[in-house]
Amino acid sequence: MPELDELLAQARVVALPMVTRFRGVTVREAVLLRGSEGWTEFSPFPEYGDAEAATWLAAAIDFGWNEQPPPVRDAIPVNATVPAVAVGAVPAVLARYDGCRTAKVKVAERGQSLAEDVARVQAVRAAMGPEGRVRIDANGGWNVDEAERAIHALADADLEYVEQPCATVDELAELRARIRRWDVPIAADESVRKATDPLAVARAGAADILIVKAQPLGGARRALEIVAQAGLPAVVSSALDTSIGLGMGVTLAAALPMLDHDCGLGTASLFTADVTTPPLRPAGGMLPVGRVAPDPARLDELAAAPDRTAWWLARLARCYALLPG
Incomplete structure (x- = not known):
């Protein structure tokens, strides 16, 4: 060290x-x-x-x-990320993500209503078309009743999954049981990266998918161990990193034995400027595998x-x- x-x-x-x-x-x-x-x-x-x-x-x-860890693939498919913006801003946000077939939409923003969330998600669904994939991320902002109501209100959006709809593992487990008949998977993010025991959510049967982030979990090698022990599909996501930190996430995604979902590593598109030339932004919906270095x-x-x-x-x-x- x-x-x-x-x-x-x-x-x-x-x-x-x-x-x-x-x-x-x-x-x-x-x-x-x-x-x-x-x-x-x-x-x-x-x-x-x-x-x-x-x-x-x-x-x-x-x-x-x-x-x-050695890579098992040479490119990583990534999703677009849509902040909690007004409906009219959705096309401009999506235009920053070249070729992405999946969009993650932020919901449950403090001070905003469910109606605003529904309108934003519907705008993204319309822009992505029927073949596109739409997932939402509440960052634990709902209780169980609010989450159930929101997921029901978004039934027409054909959600790929719902990321961290509630804050606690117990709430996630209860919600997952309530919506099982709707076939909407639950993904856990904060319940993995901010937990003293990142495997608790898997043992409780509280999620269908793990969101893993390299920095908060101590690096790519430790994140790989957590995914292997949890036995659940994993999506590698960004912690709003610069292109240098995104390279760490790409390294993790490249080493996963299975990668069934597009990863949330396209977030350099959320910056107006970045430390590399060019920034590590998606081209054709993909990021290349390999280290990057900053432009002095x-x-x-x-x-x-x-x-x-x-x-x-x-x-x-x-x-x-x-x-x-």
Whole structure:
């Protein structure tokens, strides 16, 4: 493992502006590091505590300094991601995702109504056509009754699956039992990546699909172990990473024995600028497998303000102190 001084000396803190607000974020900050195996990223969301963020640092070090699992495919199919935008903005959002056959739509946004969610999903369904796939992501924003009502209201959208409709494993299990007759799969995200036991959702029979993210789970190798032990299909998704962090997700997706669903790794399209030239955006609905490196000029252009750089370096040091060994 690299020494802390080595990490701090060569860390580059960047701030990427968003096309539209996403998860309450308008600017995404990240720390980029250059390891012996290539560039890597440390970018836990600012509100996360140090103990949780330390897992993200472990993933960054693993990706930057250790050999990764070998790929079993050379390209990854990805989905478009539609934030909780107004209906009129849907075509412009989808236009940023070249050739994507699947769209994930954010719902249950605080301050918005179910009617707004339904209208947004229906607009995406109309744009994708009958052959396209539409999935929704509530980020745990509904209780069981609200989720059941929403899924019923979206019956005409022919949903591929519903991602994290409720916050807890028990709620997911109850909802899954209620909607079993509707044949709408449940996918678990926060119940995997933010859980002290990421396998609890599988043991409880609370989900049909796992959403796995490389950084929050400690890296590609640990995520692969979780998927193997859970015995459920997996979808690899982004944690709103820069193109460097997306490369870590692509590495994970490329190493999965089975990949039955398009992955949520096209999120570089949510930024107005990125650290690589070109950004790691889908072409023909696919991302290539392989490491990417930042453009030095982009690192300078997108450098975070000095106070934010100091904040991130102090956070990195605190998280480093929490790593085993």
